[in-house]
Amino acid sequence: MVLNVRRKPAAPPAPRYRQAAETISGKYGQHLVGPIAFEERALKLEADPAGLRELALALRDDPALGFNYLSCVSGVDMKDHIQVVYHVHSLANVLTAQLRVKLDRDNPVVDSLVPVWPGANWLERETYDLVGVQFAGHPDPRRILTDDDFVGHPLRKDYLPPAYRQHGSKA
């Protein structure tokens, strides 16, 4: 289908993003999977789940990077795997990075990043609750939005909601 849309030309990433990408791939390349991609205002990294916490600590503590602010943790069920996407900001260097890990769908376990960014606490609990990702080492791994006795993870693509009852229906 041809979209009849006037497209905005994609702006090239600022030079500071290229410098940050070179720093990351040079020093911490062993934790990465695949090359670093750019958006207009974001670095896109894919991390090896085993080295996620080391990479996150390095991103936070390296003075050239300084990613000290965790903005968002999102879990996405991609049907053949589950991915967890972290968006982090570096307030000092005005950088944004998108960190992604791909997990096995049947046993999605990844290291918790609460020791690195304490703000990850409720965001990871929410991801566990709705998508079913287990965060190893989380200080309080309980459900947060749904009930404690809720069964299933609603944002999984194969989740079936309870039968929709109408008046007179047998369901």
Add this chain to the structure above:
Amino acid sequence: MTTTEKLVPLDQQEAEEPFDASQDLILNMGPQHPSTHGVLRLVMRLRGERVVKCTPVIGYLHRGIEKIFESRTYMGGIRYCDQFEYISNMLNEHAYVGAAEALLGVEVPRRAEYIRVIVDELSRCSAHLVGVGTYVLDLGAWTPVTYCFRERERILDLFEALGGSRFNHNYFRVGGVLFDLPTGWLGTLEKFLGDFGKLLDELEELVSGNEIFRARTVGVGVIPQDVAVAYSLSGPNIRGSGVPFDMRTYRPYGAYPELDVQPQVRYGGDCFSRYEVRLYEMREAIRLCRLAMANLPGGPIQARVPHAVRPPKGEAYFTVEGAKGDLSLYMVSDGLSQNPYRAKVRGPSFVNLQILPRLVKGCTMADVVAILGSIDIVLGEVDR
């Protein structure tokens, strides 16, 4: 501001005292307590008047908005954005359509971007009026909240004239806005902005210098700068701690790069600083509205977008500065469907609330109300 406190990871600082049945009391506050601003439940362990431990329990208002997004079209989801955060609706719609536009790669007409700035700033004012008004109401002052809601009514009247509804505006569209400004709307807005500036002077005189208000807020609930960053606070909460982190300048979007936004920063880190940031953000919003009105360009208000919005495969992360802070949408498209494959809402109230147990530890029971009110949460967005 420097801090002497060393930042301890959360899993190490929970060395809590054992429950002592002879002097400890478990007190349940909420979910129907008026000062919890909705359906927040706080389970508190008190020793005398002091809070030993506080556990927030949320989820009473969970409606599964993110699940609903997956079964609605891109245009159909805008209407649900009004409902997860029901105080500053326009800002939520901006985050949602911004993510959809980033997926689609559509260029929004400049007039639409300027109209968005005006309604965003008005929406921010209406949210801060509720925030400030109910905050002083929590602390025992009855009069200011009536002033605040009187002015908020006028903002809602303006929105009603614009889009037809007072609360669930459904005004933003992917690629622009729904209607152009009606005749005479800008004149009404100008008159409102003049009166609103006077109200803010009045409010500041009435509240900021009030001895009781100052006694209950100055030096209470102090968040040091590094703790605010580590706990991912945003909005007035982080700017009250001296961090000039404002998405309108950090990741500028829409027409904001063309306007000179000045983030309001205070350095106290206490409840009073957060209140003051909100008050001065309303003044800043008046200035930005006037600036956008003066520079309002002509032209179309809606880009050419197909009726069935079906973006190419990809993902987008769009951030706006909501009334409570960093309001972001992470949207994934599978390239086939007319519905978002996944739309994750990063709600600022949800993330801001998680610092509460740390803040109220060791405070008196009365300070819990003061601290909770100063964080300024909306439970619809905490629970989504």
